[in-house]
Amino acid sequence: MSQMSDKYDHTAVEQSAQQFWNDHQSFLAPDDTSKPKYYCLSMFPYPSGKLHMGHVRNYTIGDVLTRFHKMQGYNVMQPMGWDAFGLPAENAAIANKVPPAKWTYSNIEYMKGQLKSLGFAIDWSRELATCKPDYYKWNQWLFLRMLEKGVAYKKTQVVNWDPVDQTVLANEQVIDGRGWRTGAVVEKREIPGYYLAITQYADELLNDLDTLDQWPERVRLMQANWIGKSTGVRFAFPHDIKDESGALINDGKLWVFTTRADTIMGVTFCAVAAEHPIATQAAKNNPELAAFIEKCKHGSVMEADMATMEKEGLPTGFNVTHPITGQQVPVWVGNYVLMSYGDGAVMAVPAHDERDFGFAKKYQLPIKEVIKVGDKAFSTDAWQEWYGDKENGVTINSGKYDGLGYTAAVDAVAADLAAKDLGEKKKQWRLRDWGISRQRYWGCPIPIIHCDDCGSVPVPDDQLPVVLPEDCVPDGSGNPLHKRPDFLNCACPKCGKAARRETDTMDTFVDSSWYYARFATPGNDSAMVDKRVDYWMPVDQYIGGIEHAILHLLYSRFWTKVMGDLGLVKYREPFKRLLTQGMVLNHLFSRRSDKTGIEWFAPEEVTLQHDASGRVTGATANRDGQPVEYGGYGTMSKSKRNGVDPNAMIEQYGADTSRFFMMFTAPPEQTLEWSDAGIEGSYRFLKRVWNFGNTFASELRGKLPATRTLATAKLPDNLASLRREVHLLLKQANYDLGKQQFNTVASACMKMLNALEKAPRDNAIAAEVVEEAFGILLRVLSPITPHITHYLWDALGYGRDILSADWPQPLDAALVQDEIELVLQVLGKTRGSVKVPAGADNKAIEALAIASEAAQKFMEGKPAKKVIVVPGRLVNIVC
């Protein structure tokens, strides 16, 4: 049994607990057990060097849930791995002339030590790193299966090309249109690359969002918007516009997509994107149009910019034929039409589309009303919201379509277009296929061999993995694999002739798209996954940052569905419940100087100034006493010097204090504002827990009777109310844990301690009540602060291992009371309280309430017209 020391020595306590967990292999999750499983996963980190506070928060949330479920009897798996491929390793290699592999592996070692010092209940036997061949072999294997199924395919892609370094740049390496290292103007180049046809799964990815009822609503919405389904009609305006060779452009059809086919009789012009072939052709003899097109191509493509930007256009001089009326319709080039969406052209109905309306007014184009909403009067003077109403509108001025509602009109128009072979109903997706080729060294090699005779040949399965050499040092000028004949040169699997290996590697989102499934099947080198996934998957709880709400989560869902279609897994969705934690913020202090620009100050380098009420009014730098500018809270970042080092925190206050502070200060989904005073407060609380442990050991434990009597004893009032309070707080904490609202769980623990510190200590029954209550407190607190609670649980004789103790449940016997206090209201205003017997019926309560002194005073002699009794809560007298 551990010994109690007078003072809380967090270092000794935490080392002792971690030693115990290590000796007893406390966090191993056995496979194939009859127990119900709980798979708790936090997004694995990129091994950038050291943990930041965002990681600490993320993994603390996961650890609280892990320990809570372990104590509830689940077989819990909480694994950890490393998202180890990526650009930062190459940048570090360029800077330090160290191979990315070496840098990555040493970072992993260091960060693993940090995770252990925080006491996370991680099953390290399942650790994986995506840069190891035994992992990425299966990226390659699945990619080959996708090729066979037609889910993976090759096409040209546009990339950023640095002409000086002769290399492809990632978007983040392009700064203001120039290469980050060379400063050279970046060019657009078209090169071949591999794509995954995620659009084949668009329908399922969208529909299955409905099954993810334990995901945050906003994440599901973001995914739905990203997939972007719209149903409408794709149809063509016939034309005879020819290109220079005399051939009809697009076979004489201008294709458009519309969700408002019901307004087709209101079309007064068409608009095409600047890159559209008709625009290109029209610009040939029209310098003004050519200049306009060039301007459009350089314009912003950000939606927010575009939404407020002036709609501009120029006529092409060409006409197309309206497919229903046969009338001629002029074609314009519009800066608001995107080539990348649909066919890069739209029909314009100024009367019923706000953007078309504005455009038509600006360029004096005709506006033709074709939808009537009720008896509202249409006017071309100004746009009204209801012009675009499709629910309540009826077609007018539309010939044979007159008098139809939205759905009927769309159906009728689509049928006529189909009869003329000029169009059909169609679903349109915003989602595009996923390009996975990266012209980078530090990634998973794409398993393809290029042969002069046979073309691109997949690497046969028995030659997998294609192993990436780990000793290359990139220098920024292109992919170092190009200088590695031992990697490049190989035999064509088809014809045996000398051939060349593909040097492109896969997007690192591939690595993270299925790692959660591999955690369930560690060590299997003959299969990607095995039957153990049927037990562990899907992940019961996934925790990570909101920044992954779209890409990572969507790719993982897609990858799961592909694996499912290949018969590898039975589940269709990988993550049952999702928690997106908020960011960690800290104060920002800066000073602007003409010489050096903005200088940032770390929070410990300044002194805050407060006014009398405690409000922050300013700050001064410690080094010169001069004022600095206080910039409020911002995300922790190296450049702004407001980061907090987890190691320093652990050393000064301990892992438990850091964990407690993170859980207590804000609910998990909200941003968390760092505060030195706040962490002091958390430390103070843990010291008080420790001190109460000492009090219990010295003043109460000796008074405990050999046979406990608590279950049957009639308690004096003060002890009964203490016991009731603790059990009520326990009930609250259990409820909040279900809601994953950990801040109020922490506060319930503080309230329990506040109550315990006031408890009587002078007799055996008091000792029993305190023993039970402190045991509850230690267990409820243990998922948040596992070390101190482990130590006290052992030292105070509760048991050897708190993690294997049962989670406490509130007892009905502890909650009952003879008399209850109800809030007393007169005319809805609180006027005091009234005590009634626990079993009193409404009539009795009404009588007691009216008779009370407070009620008599505020009723001013009027009779009660009505009395409302809310059982257990309040009584309101209306008079």
Added chain:
RNA sequence: GCCGGGAUGGCGGAAUCGGUAGACGCAGCGGAUUCAAAAUCCGCCGCCGAAAGGUGUGUGGGUUCGAGUCCCACUCCCGGCACCA
């Protein structure tokens, strides 16, 4: 511009179904202890008021015996974005 979320003391936040607004903590103030300080402990702490009481959850209205919570309109803040036809 569109979509989503939000606004509660000096601060972080609490309030499960519409039922005592401000739990818990931080900061601040007063006191005890100390030669002194730190640490610790006790007390006070939305606003107006001497008190009784009044008032108060971004603004304006509404529903209700009763609204932070529900409804309508508005303001501001945060996150996301694709002029998506």
